[in-house]
Amino acid sequence: MHILITSGGTSEAIDSVRSITNHSTGSLGKILTEAALAKGHQVTLITTPTALKPDPHPHLRLLLIENVEELLTEMQKEVLHHQTLIHAMAVSDxxxxxxxxxxxxxxxxxxxxxxxxxxxxxxxxxxxxxxxxxxxxNPKIISLVKEWNPAIQLIGFKLLVDVSSEELIQVARESLVKNHASIIVANDLTKIQDGQHQAYLVTDNHVLEASTKTEIAEAILNYLQ
Known part of the structure; x- marks a missing residue:
């Protein structure tokens, strides 16, 4: 399978020496990419210069972007040539x-x-x-994906802060429907720390709970297979 993954956090320039960005490290995207490669998939990873990256691999293409404008340009092209998109990047609002x-x-x-x-x-x-x-x-890129390629499987992510699991799952369901996604991975920032990453993988029919980034990656790839 040809999988497109986005990871890291975009950065928007104020001037030539200042910018606004977020705290995403790209660690989940790195783990997702490594897990997909280990299962024999072809992966294109769109990420940022400062994000964590997997080691070079013959089945890995690496594309570097800085900001939302560059991300938009790359994704509009790449979405057309992949069967699945795992959109884990923290995109500047x-x-x-x-x-x-x-x-x-x-x-x-x-x-x-x-x-x-x-x-x-x-x-x-x-x-x-x-x-x-x-x-x-900025435009919500996830909402444009199915316009570019209606057939692509879309895995999206939703991050909230200090909310109940019921609210987190409900917001994920709304995003699932709105963006015609296959899975929305719902995260609470307060539950991402010390090697733990509690998340709910929400589909049309099920909610699966994961407690680490590795479990999230395994659950997504098992669903795709």
């Missing part, structure tokens, strides 16, 4: 538009004007005591 001092914002008569500006400096000045950063929402 927002990207910077413009950053300016608080005083300028307070003087502005219409804040919408800032949404059409771009910072011209390679490095934005740090003279201001307070800065205001305008962000715009």
């Amino acid at each position: 927002y990207t910077p538009v413009y950053m300016t001092g608080l005083e300028e914002v307070e003087k502005a008569q219409d804040l919408h004007n800032f949404l059409h500006r771009e910072n011209q400096e390679a490095k934005i000045s740090s003279r201001e005591e307070y800065q205001v950063l305008f962000l715009k929402k």
Whole structure:
């Protein structure tokens, strides 16, 4: 089987030296990739330069991206040539538009004007005591996958923080239906620590619980087989 996996966390530039990102290490994507390769699958891994990566393998293609725009470009091409997508990457919800001092914002008569500006400096000045950063929402890539390739098997992930298992599973079911996925892996950030990774793998008919990244990978690959 030809499997496309995404992992790590995207980074969105504010200027040439600053960015906003998330804390994803890519460790789950690494384990997923290694498990898929061990079962004889062909894998394309889309990940970031700082993410953990598996060792080179003859059946592994590695594609590096930095931000959501690059991810969107690569995935739109790659989704067409794979049977399964395991979309484990932590994708930035927002990207910077413009950053300016608080005083300028307070003087502005219409804040919408800032949404059409771009910072011209390679490095934005740090003279201001307070800065205001305008962000715009990025597209939800998982919602586009089935438009690009209706036949692909889609495995998605949902991360919430400190919620009940009932709420976590319910949100996963909603994502399953909305994105026409085969599985949504529901995680709670408070349950990912010290080698443990509690998760619920939600399908149309079942909910399977896993307690480590290795168990998550094994459960996904067993489902695909």
